[in-house]
Amino acid sequence: ANGTTAGPVRRPLSAAGKDGARRYGQRFAGRLVLVTGAASGIGRATAFAFAEAGARIVAVDRDAEGAARTAELARLLGAPGAWAECVDVSDEAAMEKLAARTAEAHGVVDVLVNNAGIGVAGPFLDTPPEAWRKVLDVNLWGVLHGCRLFGRQMAERGEGGHIVNTASAAAFQPSRTLSAYSTSKAAVLMLSECLRAELGDRDIGVTAVCPGFVATGITSATLFTGVPEEEQRRLRERTTRLYGRRNYPPERVADAILRAVHDDLPVVPVTPEAHGLRLLARFAPRL
Numbered sequence: 001a002n003g004t005t006a007g008p009v010r011r012p013l014s015a016a017g018k019d020g021a022r023r024y025g026q027r028f029a030g031r032l033v034l035v036t037g038a039a040s041g042i043g044r045a046t047a048f049a050f051a052e053a054g055a056r057i058v059a060v061d062r063d064a065e066g067a068a069r070t071a072e073l074a075r076l077l078g079a080p081g082a083w084a085e086c087v088d089v090s091d092e093a094a095m096e097k098l099a100a101r102t103a104e105a106h107g108v109v110d111v112l113v114n115n116a117g118i119g120v121a122g123p124f125l126d127t128p129p130e131a132w133r134k135v136l137d138v139n140l141w142g143v144l145h146g147c148r149l150f151g152r153q154m155a156e157r158g159e160g161g162h163i164v165n166t167a168s169a170a171a172f173q174p175s176r177t178l179s180a181y182s183t184s185k186a187a188v189l190m191l192s193e194c195l196r197a198e199l200g201d202r203d204i205g206v207t208a209v210c211p212g213f214v215a216t217g218i219t220s221a222t223l224f225t226g227v228p229e230e231e232q233r234r235l236r237e238r239t240t241r242l243y244g245r246r247n248y249p250p251e252r253v254a255d256a257i258l259r260a261v262h263d264d265l266p267v268v269p270v271t272p273e274a275h276g277l278r279l280l281a282r283f284a285p286r287l
């Protein structure tokens, strides 16, 4: 399901949503966009949408084949250049090498999308410290390494840039079975807001994109591991009620990411329930 299976290379039918990348024409022409977690789901759709808008793409993932496939398809969609990098975002040394290699080969990244993430689910009392460490290593430290290394390059170049971090609606709402995941995403949200305040002077925009439930590998596989049957059923029913038969597609999140970069937006809740939760979180009663 992660699209790594070999097969004839065809131009993807729906790279961006209905009016997504097309709305941006060639607005990102020649820009260098690095997307992590680009081998599947939201990351792949985002790489495609930027490719259609004329950007050069660096597709980063720990899944080498998937990243290579994304780069190949991005070229077919019109990216003037697209390269794949097999890197684990939680590996600091590997990320340092990636940043140096990218700058040398292609120049400073204009748009960084820190999107790689993993899910972990289960009741808090049954979640071992290793599981917490793993999810924080990827979801928080991976984003942090990206912001620090590529943010510094952007700042030193002095021509601005944009960083998008994929948080989640889980950052707005407590959950009974996602304490580690939700905590990692709340940290990404706050990190993004702090960096936005700090890097704004240097013309570097920072966005936290917060999708609700999107139909990708993370939701179908990882996120449900260890979740009691009953809770799984409730989640699935709620999604079906919200979106009808089709789940919310990753291409719509990609659209939101392009818009956020183009319009320099701070926090972007994507799906309808993410919007609702963000509103609730902001209008908490004043005591």
Ligand code: NAD
Residues within 6 Å of the ligand: 036, 037, 038, 039, 040, 041, 042, 043, 060, 061, 062, 063, 066, 087, 088, 089, 090, 115, 116, 117, 118, 119, 138, 142, 166, 167, 168, 169, 170, 210, 211, 212, 213, 214, 215, 216, 217, 218, 219, 250
């Ligand atoms: P996905 O599983 O389809 O994609 C995640 C990608 O990240 C995969 O290609 C995976 O190989 C890669 N990855 C995981 N760990 C990595 C690591 N250490 N180094 C490099 N690459 C790594 O899932 P997705 O839904 O597209 O998730 C993308 C992001 O969106 C994640 O941060 C996720 O938490 C977030 N998100 C997803 C949803 C949803 O409902 N799908 C909702 C809110 C937020």
